[in-house]
Amino acid sequence: MLSYRHAFHAGNHADVLKHYVLGLVLDYMNQKDKPYWYIDTHAGAGMYSLTEGYATQNAEFEQGIAKLMSANNLPKPLADFVAQIKRFNTNSLDFYPGSPMVAQDFLRADDKMRLFELHPNDCKLLIENFSGQGKQVKIEMQNGFSGIKACLPPPPRRAAVLIDPPYEDKQDYLHVVKMIKDSLTRFSTGTYMIWYPILQRPEPTEMVDDLINLDLPNWLNVEMTIHEPSTEGFGMHGSGLFIVNPPWTLPKILDETMPVLTQLLALDGTASYAIDSQIV
Numbered sequence: 001m002l003s004y005r006h007a008f009h010a011g012n013h014a015d016v017l018k019h020y021v022l023g024l025v026l027d028y029m030n031q032k033d034k035p036y037w038y039i040d041t042h043a044g045a046g047m048y049s050l051t052e053g054y055a056t057q058n059a060e061f062e063q064g065i066a067k068l069m070s071a072n073n074l075p076k077p078l079a080d081f082v083a084q085i086k087r088f089n090t091n092s093l094d095f096y097p098g099s100p101m102v103a104q105d106f107l108r109a110d111d112k113m114r115l116f117e118l119h120p121n122d123c124k125l126l127i128e129n130f131s132g133q134g135k136q137v138k139i140e141m142q143n144g145f146s147g148i149k150a151c152l153p154p155p156p157r158r159a160a161v162l163i164d165p166p167y168e169d170k171q172d173y174l175h176v177v178k179m180i181k182d183s184l185t186r187f188s189t190g191t192y193m194i195w196y197p198i199l200q201r202p203e204p205t206e207m208v209d210d211l212i213n214l215d216l217p218n219w220l221n222v223e224m225t226i227h228e229p230s231t232e233g234f235g236m237h238g239s240g241l242f243i244v245n246p247p248w249t250l251p252k253i254l255d256e257t258m259p260v261l262t263q264l265l266a267l268d269g270t271a272s273y274a275i276d277s278q279i280v
Helices: 013-029 065-069 076-087 099-104 120-129 144-151 171-186 203-212 250-265
Strands: 037-040 047-049 095-097 112-116 137-140 159-163 191-198 219-225 238-244 272-278
Touching: 013 065, 013 076, 013 099, 013 159, 013 191, 013 219, 013 238, 013 250, 037 099, 037 144, 065 076, 065 250, 076 250, 095 099, 099 112, 099 120, 099 159, 112 144, 120 137, 144 159, 144 171, 159 171, 171 191, 171 203, 191 203, 203 219, 203 238, 219 250, 250 272
Parallel strands: 037 112, 037 159, 112 137, 159 191
Antiparallel strands: 047 095, 191 238, 219 238, 219 272
């Protein structure tokens, strides 16, 4: 299915959670003076305009990143994330970076990026947004579920992988579990970040349960909802990230900052967050 365009949702509450945690993971990766690969299985276009095109139709960023940009006295990890988004803008909030651009901000000279995007138009934009990057960035127009196999294990034996499918096809939930299982046989020490929507349907919860049942030694799951589920039963009222082999520092940072983030993005009194982990 090639109907999904992330530009409609750029900068919304789910992007904020996803990219905030992505930055925390990559910041931890940078603490070691050893190169790593960043692999993005569903990379999107890389950069999104918030003043024209798809993002203006629902203006979801107004209830997402815009709220953080106008907040005061943020905890340092959240303030650092806001400062990163500001670097992509001048005076006003005109652009929002996708996960590849967020990641590139952390990459050092010897680190490499491997990006997969199946949608022809988004892949074209992605290539344009990363033109002139040389051999550090490699972009392929294919489904990352299959493309990742050629990347594992990466030569430096260090990698952070973001898996962020649209889930328009219910099979994506099964594809995620199958991909993680296969990836861990190829490269068991990689950090795998799986984003998922929180919906009034069983597939997201079943996927998380299936991931935990892989008997992973180290994992973390963080979820945030921003409003009560719709009475019609449709729509996303929150999102989550399940991380295989997370940084051991991550639970403490999230414990300290998720209350602030949830309060800032809350649309009603039912907004909540949850953090669960097993790190040995």
